[in-house]
Amino acid sequence: MREPSPDTEVFGILAEFNKPEALIAAVKAARKSGFRALDAYSPYPLEEMPEALGFREETIPWLSLIGGILGAGTAYGLQLWTNYAYPIEIGGRPIFAWQPFMLITFELAVLFAVLFPITGMLLLNRLPRLHHPIFDVEDFHLASSDKFFLVLFSNDARFDRRRTSHFLEGLKPVRIAVVEHTEEPE
Missing domain, CATH: 3.40.1520 (hypothetical protein tt1634)
Structure with a gap:
Protein backbone atom coordinates (compact mmCIF):
# COMPACT_ATOMS: atom_id res chain seq x y z
CA MET A 1 0.00 0.00 0.00
CA ARG A 56 -25.15 2.44 24.09
CA GLU A 57 -27.47 4.25 21.74
CA GLU A 58 -30.81 5.08 23.34
CA THR A 59 -31.97 7.81 20.98
CA ILE A 60 -34.05 5.64 18.64
CA PRO A 61 -36.51 4.32 21.29
CA TRP A 62 -37.07 7.90 22.50
CA LEU A 63 -37.72 9.04 18.93
CA SER A 64 -40.29 6.26 18.59
CA LEU A 65 -42.05 7.32 21.79
CA ILE A 66 -42.04 11.01 20.81
CA GLY A 67 -43.29 10.14 17.31
CA GLY A 68 -46.12 8.02 18.70
CA ILE A 69 -47.25 10.71 21.13
CA LEU A 70 -47.00 13.42 18.47
CA GLY A 71 -48.91 11.28 15.95
CA ALA A 72 -51.67 10.49 18.42
CA GLY A 73 -51.92 14.13 19.47
CA THR A 74 -52.02 15.31 15.86
CA ALA A 75 -54.77 12.87 14.87
CA TYR A 76 -56.87 13.49 17.95
CA GLY A 77 -56.45 17.26 17.77
CA LEU A 78 -57.27 17.42 14.06
CA GLN A 79 -60.45 15.39 14.51
CA LEU A 80 -61.49 17.42 17.54
CA TRP A 81 -60.87 20.72 15.73
CA THR A 82 -62.74 19.49 12.64
CA ASN A 83 -65.79 18.51 14.69
CA TYR A 84 -65.94 21.91 16.39
CA ALA A 85 -65.05 23.99 13.30
CA TYR A 86 -67.57 22.21 11.05
CA PRO A 87 -70.30 20.81 13.32
CA ILE A 88 -72.68 18.31 11.76
CA GLU A 89 -75.41 17.00 14.00
CA ILE A 90 -76.46 13.52 12.99
CA GLY A 91 -79.06 11.55 14.91
CA GLY A 92 -78.49 13.35 18.20
CA ARG A 93 -74.81 12.39 18.34
CA PRO A 94 -72.79 14.84 20.43
CA ILE A 95 -70.26 17.08 18.68
CA PHE A 96 -67.48 15.53 20.71
CA ALA A 97 -67.51 11.73 21.05
CA TRP A 98 -64.05 10.26 21.71
CA GLN A 99 -64.86 6.66 20.70
CA PRO A 100 -64.87 7.19 16.91
CA PHE A 101 -61.63 9.18 17.16
CA MET A 102 -59.62 6.25 18.49
CA LEU A 103 -59.08 4.40 15.18
CA ILE A 104 -57.42 7.32 13.37
CA THR A 105 -55.58 8.32 16.55
CA PHE A 106 -54.10 4.83 16.85
CA GLU A 107 -53.18 4.64 13.15
CA LEU A 108 -51.37 7.99 13.14
CA ALA A 109 -49.61 7.15 16.41
CA VAL A 110 -48.25 3.95 14.83
CA LEU A 111 -47.28 5.76 11.60
CA PHE A 112 -45.36 8.51 13.41
CA ALA A 113 -43.82 5.99 15.85
CA VAL A 114 -42.31 4.24 12.82
CA LEU A 115 -41.36 7.26 10.70
CA PHE A 116 -39.62 9.22 13.49
CA PRO A 117 -37.03 6.52 14.36
CA ILE A 118 -36.37 5.72 10.69
CA THR A 119 -35.73 9.38 9.92
CA GLY A 120 -33.71 9.74 13.13
CA MET A 121 -31.60 6.69 12.29
CA LEU A 122 -30.81 8.06 8.84
CA LEU A 123 -29.88 11.47 10.25
CA LEU A 124 -27.81 10.05 13.13
CA ASN A 125 -25.90 7.82 10.70
CA ARG A 126 -25.41 10.80 8.37
CA LEU A 127 -27.04 8.89 5.54
CA PRO A 128 -27.31 8.82 2.64
CA ARG A 129 -23.56 9.18 2.35
Missing part, protein backbone atom coordinates in the same frame (compact mmCIF):
# COMPACT_ATOMS: atom_id res chain seq x y z
CA ARG A 2 1.25 3.43 -0.78
CA GLU A 3 2.04 5.59 2.20
CA PRO A 4 0.54 9.10 2.06
CA SER A 5 2.80 12.05 2.53
CA PRO A 6 3.19 13.35 6.12
CA ASP A 7 1.34 16.58 5.31
CA THR A 8 -1.77 14.77 3.97
CA GLU A 9 -4.89 15.22 6.10
CA VAL A 10 -5.58 11.87 7.78
CA PHE A 11 -9.11 10.55 8.29
CA GLY A 12 -7.95 7.63 10.42
CA ILE A 13 -5.75 4.57 10.62
CA LEU A 14 -7.14 1.19 9.61
CA ALA A 15 -5.90 -2.18 10.90
CA GLU A 16 -6.83 -5.48 9.22
CA PHE A 17 -7.29 -8.74 11.15
CA ASN A 18 -7.89 -12.33 10.02
CA LYS A 19 -10.06 -13.52 12.92
CA PRO A 20 -13.05 -12.04 14.72
CA GLU A 21 -11.47 -12.77 18.11
CA ALA A 22 -8.46 -10.66 17.15
CA LEU A 23 -10.73 -7.78 16.12
CA ILE A 24 -12.72 -7.91 19.38
CA ALA A 25 -9.49 -8.03 21.40
CA ALA A 26 -8.14 -5.06 19.41
CA VAL A 27 -11.31 -3.03 20.00
CA LYS A 28 -11.19 -3.76 23.73
CA ALA A 29 -7.49 -2.80 23.85
CA ALA A 30 -8.17 0.44 21.97
CA ARG A 31 -11.03 1.37 24.31
CA LYS A 32 -8.92 0.47 27.35
CA SER A 33 -6.12 2.62 25.94
CA GLY A 34 -8.47 5.62 25.80
CA PHE A 35 -9.60 5.74 22.17
CA ARG A 36 -13.27 6.68 21.79
CA ALA A 37 -13.61 7.57 18.08
CA LEU A 38 -13.28 4.13 16.56
CA ASP A 39 -15.29 1.68 14.51
CA ALA A 40 -15.08 -1.97 13.55
CA TYR A 41 -16.07 -3.65 10.29
CA SER A 42 -16.89 -7.31 9.95
CA PRO A 43 -18.43 -9.51 7.23
CA TYR A 44 -21.07 -10.68 9.71
CA PRO A 45 -22.45 -9.45 13.05
CA LEU A 46 -20.30 -10.21 16.09
CA GLU A 47 -22.31 -10.58 19.28
CA GLU A 48 -19.64 -9.07 21.53
CA MET A 49 -18.89 -6.07 19.29
CA PRO A 50 -21.49 -3.50 20.48
CA GLU A 51 -20.38 -3.96 24.09
CA ALA A 52 -16.69 -3.88 23.11
CA LEU A 53 -17.23 -0.63 21.16
CA GLY A 54 -19.09 0.89 24.11
CA PHE A 55 -22.20 1.32 21.97
CA LEU A 130 -22.50 8.11 -1.10
CA HIS A 131 -18.78 8.10 -0.39
CA HIS A 132 -16.71 7.33 2.68
CA PRO A 133 -12.92 7.78 2.85
CA ILE A 134 -12.48 4.19 4.08
CA PHE A 135 -13.80 2.96 0.71
CA ASP A 136 -10.57 4.26 -0.85
CA VAL A 137 -8.43 1.76 1.08
CA GLU A 138 -7.41 -0.88 -1.43
CA ASP A 139 -8.35 -4.02 0.53
CA PHE A 140 -11.34 -2.67 2.46
CA HIS A 141 -13.73 -4.52 0.13
CA LEU A 142 -12.64 -7.68 1.98
CA ALA A 143 -14.68 -6.51 4.98
CA SER A 144 -17.72 -7.94 3.21
CA SER A 145 -16.14 -11.36 2.63
CA ASP A 146 -13.55 -12.61 5.12
CA LYS A 147 -11.51 -9.85 6.81
CA PHE A 148 -12.05 -7.79 9.95
CA PHE A 149 -11.09 -4.12 10.25
CA LEU A 150 -10.61 -1.64 13.06
CA VAL A 151 -10.33 2.07 12.31
CA LEU A 152 -9.20 4.71 14.77
CA PHE A 153 -10.48 8.09 13.58
CA SER A 154 -8.33 11.20 13.58
CA ASN A 155 -10.98 13.26 15.42
CA ASP A 156 -10.23 11.31 18.61
CA ALA A 157 -8.58 13.39 21.32
CA ARG A 158 -5.98 10.63 21.83
CA PHE A 159 -5.11 10.35 18.13
CA ASP A 160 -1.55 11.05 17.07
CA ARG A 161 -0.53 9.63 13.71
CA ARG A 162 2.78 8.15 14.81
CA ARG A 163 1.70 6.92 18.27
CA THR A 164 -1.58 5.50 16.95
CA SER A 165 0.25 3.56 14.22
CA HIS A 166 2.66 2.23 16.84
CA PHE A 167 -0.27 1.25 19.10
CA LEU A 168 -1.99 -0.62 16.24
CA GLU A 169 1.25 -2.43 15.33
CA GLY A 170 1.32 -3.77 18.89
CA LEU A 171 -2.08 -5.42 18.28
CA LYS A 172 -0.46 -7.65 15.60
CA PRO A 173 -2.75 -6.89 12.63
CA VAL A 174 -2.21 -8.35 9.16
CA ARG A 175 -1.62 -4.83 7.83
CA ILE A 176 -2.14 -1.18 8.69
CA ALA A 177 -3.29 1.52 6.27
CA VAL A 178 -3.54 5.27 6.68
CA VAL A 179 -6.91 6.53 5.47
CA GLU A 180 -6.67 9.90 3.76
CA HIS A 181 -9.41 12.47 4.17
CA THR A 182 -11.16 12.88 0.82
CA GLU A 183 -14.08 14.99 -0.27
CA GLU A 184 -17.29 13.39 -1.50
CA PRO A 185 -17.38 13.22 -5.30
CA GLU A 186 -19.95 15.51 -6.89
Whole structure:
Protein backbone atom coordinates (compact mmCIF):
# COMPACT_ATOMS: atom_id res chain seq x y z
CA MET A 1 0.00 0.00 0.00
CA ARG A 2 1.25 3.43 -0.78
CA GLU A 3 2.04 5.59 2.20
CA PRO A 4 0.54 9.10 2.06
CA SER A 5 2.80 12.05 2.53
CA PRO A 6 3.19 13.35 6.12
CA ASP A 7 1.34 16.58 5.31
CA THR A 8 -1.77 14.77 3.97
CA GLU A 9 -4.89 15.22 6.10
CA VAL A 10 -5.58 11.87 7.78
CA PHE A 11 -9.11 10.55 8.29
CA GLY A 12 -7.95 7.63 10.42
CA ILE A 13 -5.75 4.57 10.62
CA LEU A 14 -7.14 1.19 9.61
CA ALA A 15 -5.90 -2.18 10.90
CA GLU A 16 -6.83 -5.48 9.22
CA PHE A 17 -7.29 -8.74 11.15
CA ASN A 18 -7.89 -12.33 10.02
CA LYS A 19 -10.06 -13.52 12.92
CA PRO A 20 -13.05 -12.04 14.72
CA GLU A 21 -11.47 -12.77 18.11
CA ALA A 22 -8.46 -10.66 17.15
CA LEU A 23 -10.73 -7.78 16.12
CA ILE A 24 -12.72 -7.91 19.38
CA ALA A 25 -9.49 -8.03 21.40
CA ALA A 26 -8.14 -5.06 19.41
CA VAL A 27 -11.31 -3.03 20.00
CA LYS A 28 -11.19 -3.76 23.73
CA ALA A 29 -7.49 -2.80 23.85
CA ALA A 30 -8.17 0.44 21.97
CA ARG A 31 -11.03 1.37 24.31
CA LYS A 32 -8.92 0.47 27.35
CA SER A 33 -6.12 2.62 25.94
CA GLY A 34 -8.47 5.62 25.80
CA PHE A 35 -9.60 5.74 22.17
CA ARG A 36 -13.27 6.68 21.79
CA ALA A 37 -13.61 7.57 18.08
CA LEU A 38 -13.28 4.13 16.56
CA ASP A 39 -15.29 1.68 14.51
CA ALA A 40 -15.08 -1.97 13.55
CA TYR A 41 -16.07 -3.65 10.29
CA SER A 42 -16.89 -7.31 9.95
CA PRO A 43 -18.43 -9.51 7.23
CA TYR A 44 -21.07 -10.68 9.71
CA PRO A 45 -22.45 -9.45 13.05
CA LEU A 46 -20.30 -10.21 16.09
CA GLU A 47 -22.31 -10.58 19.28
CA GLU A 48 -19.64 -9.07 21.53
CA MET A 49 -18.89 -6.07 19.29
CA PRO A 50 -21.49 -3.50 20.48
CA GLU A 51 -20.38 -3.96 24.09
CA ALA A 52 -16.69 -3.88 23.11
CA LEU A 53 -17.23 -0.63 21.16
CA GLY A 54 -19.09 0.89 24.11
CA PHE A 55 -22.20 1.32 21.97
CA ARG A 56 -25.15 2.44 24.09
CA GLU A 57 -27.47 4.25 21.74
CA GLU A 58 -30.81 5.08 23.34
CA THR A 59 -31.97 7.81 20.98
CA ILE A 60 -34.05 5.64 18.64
CA PRO A 61 -36.51 4.32 21.29
CA TRP A 62 -37.07 7.90 22.50
CA LEU A 63 -37.72 9.04 18.93
CA SER A 64 -40.29 6.26 18.59
CA LEU A 65 -42.05 7.32 21.79
CA ILE A 66 -42.04 11.01 20.81
CA GLY A 67 -43.29 10.14 17.31
CA GLY A 68 -46.12 8.02 18.70
CA ILE A 69 -47.25 10.71 21.13
CA LEU A 70 -47.00 13.42 18.47
CA GLY A 71 -48.91 11.28 15.95
CA ALA A 72 -51.67 10.49 18.42
CA GLY A 73 -51.92 14.13 19.47
CA THR A 74 -52.02 15.31 15.86
CA ALA A 75 -54.77 12.87 14.87
CA TYR A 76 -56.87 13.49 17.95
CA GLY A 77 -56.45 17.26 17.77
CA LEU A 78 -57.27 17.42 14.06
CA GLN A 79 -60.45 15.39 14.51
CA LEU A 80 -61.49 17.42 17.54
CA TRP A 81 -60.87 20.72 15.73
CA THR A 82 -62.74 19.49 12.64
CA ASN A 83 -65.79 18.51 14.69
CA TYR A 84 -65.94 21.91 16.39
CA ALA A 85 -65.05 23.99 13.30
CA TYR A 86 -67.57 22.21 11.05
CA PRO A 87 -70.30 20.81 13.32
CA ILE A 88 -72.68 18.31 11.76
CA GLU A 89 -75.41 17.00 14.00
CA ILE A 90 -76.46 13.52 12.99
CA GLY A 91 -79.06 11.55 14.91
CA GLY A 92 -78.49 13.35 18.20
CA ARG A 93 -74.81 12.39 18.34
CA PRO A 94 -72.79 14.84 20.43
CA ILE A 95 -70.26 17.08 18.68
CA PHE A 96 -67.48 15.53 20.71
CA ALA A 97 -67.51 11.73 21.05
CA TRP A 98 -64.05 10.26 21.71
CA GLN A 99 -64.86 6.66 20.70
CA PRO A 100 -64.87 7.19 16.91
CA PHE A 101 -61.63 9.18 17.16
CA MET A 102 -59.62 6.25 18.49
CA LEU A 103 -59.08 4.40 15.18
CA ILE A 104 -57.42 7.32 13.37
CA THR A 105 -55.58 8.32 16.55
CA PHE A 106 -54.10 4.83 16.85
CA GLU A 107 -53.18 4.64 13.15
CA LEU A 108 -51.37 7.99 13.14
CA ALA A 109 -49.61 7.15 16.41
CA VAL A 110 -48.25 3.95 14.83
CA LEU A 111 -47.28 5.76 11.60
CA PHE A 112 -45.36 8.51 13.41
CA ALA A 113 -43.82 5.99 15.85
CA VAL A 114 -42.31 4.24 12.82
CA LEU A 115 -41.36 7.26 10.70
CA PHE A 116 -39.62 9.22 13.49
CA PRO A 117 -37.03 6.52 14.36
CA ILE A 118 -36.37 5.72 10.69
CA THR A 119 -35.73 9.38 9.92
CA GLY A 120 -33.71 9.74 13.13
CA MET A 121 -31.60 6.69 12.29
CA LEU A 122 -30.81 8.06 8.84
CA LEU A 123 -29.88 11.47 10.25
CA LEU A 124 -27.81 10.05 13.13
CA ASN A 125 -25.90 7.82 10.70
CA ARG A 126 -25.41 10.80 8.37
CA LEU A 127 -27.04 8.89 5.54
CA PRO A 128 -27.31 8.82 2.64
CA ARG A 129 -23.56 9.18 2.35
CA LEU A 130 -22.50 8.11 -1.10
CA HIS A 131 -18.78 8.10 -0.39
CA HIS A 132 -16.71 7.33 2.68
CA PRO A 133 -12.92 7.78 2.85
CA ILE A 134 -12.48 4.19 4.08
CA PHE A 135 -13.80 2.96 0.71
CA ASP A 136 -10.57 4.26 -0.85
CA VAL A 137 -8.43 1.76 1.08
CA GLU A 138 -7.41 -0.88 -1.43
CA ASP A 139 -8.35 -4.02 0.53
CA PHE A 140 -11.34 -2.67 2.46
CA HIS A 141 -13.73 -4.52 0.13
CA LEU A 142 -12.64 -7.68 1.98
CA ALA A 143 -14.68 -6.51 4.98
CA SER A 144 -17.72 -7.94 3.21
CA SER A 145 -16.14 -11.36 2.63
CA ASP A 146 -13.55 -12.61 5.12
CA LYS A 147 -11.51 -9.85 6.81
CA PHE A 148 -12.05 -7.79 9.95
CA PHE A 149 -11.09 -4.12 10.25
CA LEU A 150 -10.61 -1.64 13.06
CA VAL A 151 -10.33 2.07 12.31
CA LEU A 152 -9.20 4.71 14.77
CA PHE A 153 -10.48 8.09 13.58
CA SER A 154 -8.33 11.20 13.58
CA ASN A 155 -10.98 13.26 15.42
CA ASP A 156 -10.23 11.31 18.61
CA ALA A 157 -8.58 13.39 21.32
CA ARG A 158 -5.98 10.63 21.83
CA PHE A 159 -5.11 10.35 18.13
CA ASP A 160 -1.55 11.05 17.07
CA ARG A 161 -0.53 9.63 13.71
CA ARG A 162 2.78 8.15 14.81
CA ARG A 163 1.70 6.92 18.27
CA THR A 164 -1.58 5.50 16.95
CA SER A 165 0.25 3.56 14.22
CA HIS A 166 2.66 2.23 16.84
CA PHE A 167 -0.27 1.25 19.10
CA LEU A 168 -1.99 -0.62 16.24
CA GLU A 169 1.25 -2.43 15.33
CA GLY A 170 1.32 -3.77 18.89
CA LEU A 171 -2.08 -5.42 18.28
CA LYS A 172 -0.46 -7.65 15.60
CA PRO A 173 -2.75 -6.89 12.63
CA VAL A 174 -2.21 -8.35 9.16
CA ARG A 175 -1.62 -4.83 7.83
CA ILE A 176 -2.14 -1.18 8.69
CA ALA A 177 -3.29 1.52 6.27
CA VAL A 178 -3.54 5.27 6.68
CA VAL A 179 -6.91 6.53 5.47
CA GLU A 180 -6.67 9.90 3.76
CA HIS A 181 -9.41 12.47 4.17
CA THR A 182 -11.16 12.88 0.82
CA GLU A 183 -14.08 14.99 -0.27
CA GLU A 184 -17.29 13.39 -1.50
CA PRO A 185 -17.38 13.22 -5.30
CA GLU A 186 -19.95 15.51 -6.89
